[in-house]
Amino acid sequence: MTIAATDEAVHVRAPGKINLFLRVGALEDDGYHDLATAYQAVSLYEDVRAWPADEITVEFVGPVDTSGLPTGPTNLAVRAAKLLARTAGVPGGVHLQISKQVPIAGGMGGGSADAAATLVACDALWGTALPREELHRLAAQLGADVPFALAGGTAIGTGRGDRLSPALATGSFHWVLVPADHGLSTPAVYRELDVLREEWVAEGVDAFAPGAAPDGPPAVDAEVLQALRAGDPARLGASLQNDLQFAAVRLAPGLQDVLDLGESVGALAGMVSGSGPTLAFLAPDAESAIELQVGLSAARHMALHVHGPVPGARIVHG
Incomplete structure (x- = not known):
């Protein structure tokens, strides 16, 4: 059957x-x-x-x-x-x-x-x-x-x-996630990035500055791929980047305070996930992630310890 x-x-x-x-x-x-x-x-x-x-x-x-x-x-x-x-x-x-x-x-x-x-x-x-x-x-x-x-x-x-x-990606990477108590519209975040970039051009900001529109097709930095292959959290933390973070933080300024807090209590790096407003903090290892989770929770933030990579959509038996 x-x-x-x-x-x-x-x-x-x-x-x-x-x-x-x-x-x-x-x-x-x-x-x-x-x-x-x-x-x-x-x-x-x-x-x-x-x-x-x-x-x-x-x-x-x-x-x-x-x-x-x-x-x-x-x-x-x-x-x-x-x-x-x-x-x-x-x-x-x-x-x-x-x-x-x-x-x-x-x-x-x-x-x-x-x-x-x-x-x-x-x-x-x-x-x-x-x-x-x-x-x-x-x-x-x-x-x-x-x-x-x-x-x-x-x-x-x-x-x-x-x-x-x-x-x-070699090994496992440990993250602590801090969800926000509100959502952000993905189209709104992209629109805000476009507005920001227009302002930066008007202000004469260097075209190679973080978040600026790339000159040509965008590409993933080779340092990210090398860090993943090496299974090196510290190296990966140094190469994390999200152009949408600038727009997400301008739409929800309180995110920056949480990013600063996470890095002050042990994160290798923190970033907005995708279009936000969930924040992702990279930890050196599982034990450090638990300590980071405790530190963020002590400041009254919901904090979730997760790891990756994991498989995609799969049937669960039993």
Whole structure:
């Protein structure tokens, strides 16, 4: 008997991500930016369970406040299920239950993880058995971060971030995450970066200054790749960069205080994750990460110890 012929749920777990490096190209005529980013999947997960149903529906559970999330056709997991159904000619539906752990609108790709997990869960539930390459093609249609949530590990993303190349990372890197009590709109952060760059040009700021638009296609610094290959947290900490951090901090100035605090209590480096406002602090090792977590918690910040890289969306048995 196949899974699709039973009433059992398919359980898929997909990771959130940190952008270890994010270089944003100039604003293009179509309103988008080319990116060069180094992704790392970390051990903060979204859990998606899928049951056979007549229609495609979704509900949320878990500790994260999901009251503001849509459950209709604009929900990314619902869109993923509908896209797979259309592609594979599946007439049935699915009921999705998503247990959220990744901060909402926090720059860690939680919605993208939901979509990636949904593709894997529905593929198993419906018995469509699509090749992994086809699932990646569908993932790219849903959003720039969805293919990486499917792949996991550590990877370089170019274009809109969806053209992936695996990157070798030796060992495990330990992070302490500080979610904010509010979200930031990704489009708003990109718009703010464009405004900032216009101001910097008017002020005569050096075009090679951090955050300035690159002269040509953006690229990931070779030092990041070398640090990952060497498994060297200190070297990686010295090469972390996120162009969007300048915009995120201007939109939410309090983030800078937390970044300064984290580095004062033991972080090798701190940065805004993606478009923010979640902050990611790199620690030398697991023991140091626990000490850093305690230090940030003592200052009344929620602090989560995670590690990476971890695999992408996978079926969980048992």
